[in-house]
Each structure stands twice: as C-alpha cells, then as structure tokens.
Amino acid sequence: MATPKPRIKLPKTADKGEVIVIKTLISHTMESGQRKDKEGKLIPRQIINKFSCEFNGQPVFSCDLEPAISANPYFEFSAKVMEAGTFKFTWVDDDGSVYTDEQPIKVN
Amino acid sequence: CAGFTGLAVSPAFADVDATAKAVAAFGGGQEPGTGKITLTAPEIAENGNTVPISVSVESAMEGDDLVESVAIFADGNPNPEVAIFHFTPLSGEASATTRMRLAKTQNVVAVARMKDGSVFVDKKEVKVTIGGCGG
Numbered sequence: 001m002a003t004p005k006p007r008i009k010l011p012k013t014a015d016k017g018e019v020i021v022i023k024t025l026i027s028h029t030m031e032s033g034q035r036k037d038k039e040g041k042l043i044p045r046q047i048i049n050k051f052s053c054e055f056n057g058q059p060v061f062s063c064d065l066e067p068a069i070s071a072n073p074y075f076e077f078s079a080k081v082m083e084a085g086t087f088k089f090t091w092v093d094d095d096g097s098v099y100t101d102e103q104p105i106k107v108n
Numbered sequence: 109c110a111g112f113t114g115l116a117v118s119p120a121f122a123d124v125d126a127t128a129k130a131v132a133a134f135g136g137g138q139e140p141g142t143g144k145i146t147l148t149a150p151e152i153a154e155n156g157n158t159v160p161i162s163v164s165v166e167s168a169m170e171g172d173d174l175v176e177s178v179a180i181f182a183d184g185n186p187n188p189e190v191a192i193f194h195f196t197p198l199s200g201e202a203s204a205t206t207r208m209r210l211a212k213t214q215n216v217v218a219v220a221r222m223k224d225g226s227v228f229v230d231k232k233e234v235k236v237t238i239g240g241c242g243g
Binding site (some may be wrong): 019063076 | 157158159162169182185186187189190191192193194195196197198199200201203204205206207208209210
C-alpha cells in the first residue's frame with residue numbers, strides 16, 4: 001500500500017470566536033478483515049483506528065474508527081477559533097504507523 | 109472490492125439485539141431521549157461501500173451543556189460498531205460527517221452522550237442496492 005496521504009481543507013483566516021468547518025481525508029484501503037483473497041483466505045484487518053485534531057495542543061475533535069468506516073476515511077467537523085495558531089491532525093494505523101499534518105490559521 | 113469471491117460465505121452479521129446492547133452499553137444504561145440529536149443519512153444508498161452520514165446534536169458546547177461523544181452503530185453489518193466521535197468545547201458545535209460501509213439494507217443508529225449523563229438517540233433506515241464488501 002502506498003503511504004497514506006492526508007488532505008486537509010480549512011479557511012486560512014477566521015474571526016475570533018468563529019466556528020469553522022474542517023474537512024479531512026486520508027488515502028487508506030481500510031482493509032476490514034472481512035474480505036477474502038482469491039484462495040479464500042481472510043485478508044487481515046488493517047485500518048486507521050484513531051483520528052484526532054488538536055489546536056495549539058488542546059483537543060478539538062477525535063474519532064475512534066471501526067472497520068465499517070469507508071476506505072479513504074473522510075471527516076468533516078467544526079472548530080471554534082479563539083486565537084491564531086496551528087491545527088494538528090493525527091491518524092493512527094493498526095500497524096502502529098502514525099500519519100500527521102498541520103495547518104495554520106490566522107485570526108482577523 | 110474483492111468482487112464476488114468473498115460473497116459465497118456469509119459472515120455472521122450483527123443483529124438488532126447486539127446493536128441494542130451496544131447502544132445501552134454506550135449510554136451507560138440511561139433510557140435514551142429523542143429530539144436533540146439528528147442523524148442524516150440517504151434513504152437509498154446505491155453503493156454500500158461509501159455511504160455519507162452526518163450527525164448533529166443541539167448543544168451550547170460550554171459548561172455542563174456539552175456533548176461528550178456520539179457513537180454510530182449499524183444493525184446489519186458484521187459488527188454493530190461504526191465510529192465514536194469525541195467532542196470538546198473547542199469543537200464549537202457537536203456535528204460531524206463521515207462515510208461508512210453498509211453490508212445491506214439496515215438501520216443506522218446515532219447515540220449522543222452528554223456531560224450531564226443524559227443520552228439521546230436517532231435512527232435512520234438506509235436501503236442498500238449494492239452491499240459494501242464485507243463491510
């Protein structure tokens with residue numbers, strides 16, 4: 001599997017106290033552990049099991065994922081912006097890999 | 109999707125009872141209320157591999173009026189658990205959207221747990237034309 005590539009969409013600036021919408025997507029097969037290969041053997045589960053978003057080190061939103069989440073897991077959620085800073089996004093894979101991305105935001 | 113190879117053997121599917129138990133466990137035994145939580149899902153999903161679902165809970169997201177978490181369950185998938193969203197005051201709003209797998213036509217259930225311990229539930233039936241492979 002190619003290295004999962006995160007994609008983030010959020011505004012570059014916000015008013016103080018504004019609630020913004022953040023959209024995230026990461027490329028990942030999310031192998032459910034229910035599928036079988038051509039020989040009829042079960043393909044082992046390998047999913048992203050945790051996603052989290054922090055702002056300046058404070059938790060904003062997180063999600064525990066089960067195999068019922070689609071491939072290339074997509075999340076849309078909101079965040080209240082009180083100051084300029086950096087959003088940090090983290091995805092944790094079943095195999096222990098951690099994928100991260102960061103996006104700054106300015107306050108008008 | 110693996111195609112049809114995997115479809116000959118049907119896996120053990122979660123049933124309505126297992127889902128009810130999972131909902132009760134998440135809600136800490138509280139009798140869930142309705143009205144405060146809205147689950148949005150398509151009436152008909154042509155492709156069960158990627159079904160968009162949104163959940164939104166009325167809340168000030170401040171002080172004690174805070175949604176701590178929302179769990180999504182599906183009563184016709186191999187396992188009822190789908191996802192648990194965790195919110196904080198920095199979320200601003202208790203709303204989230206994701207895409208999920210549905211193996212067949214079934215109910216999707218969203219359960220919100222508030223900071224004060226109260227629990228709210230909403231449920232939508234989604235008709236699935238092509239099931240999400242093993243999902």
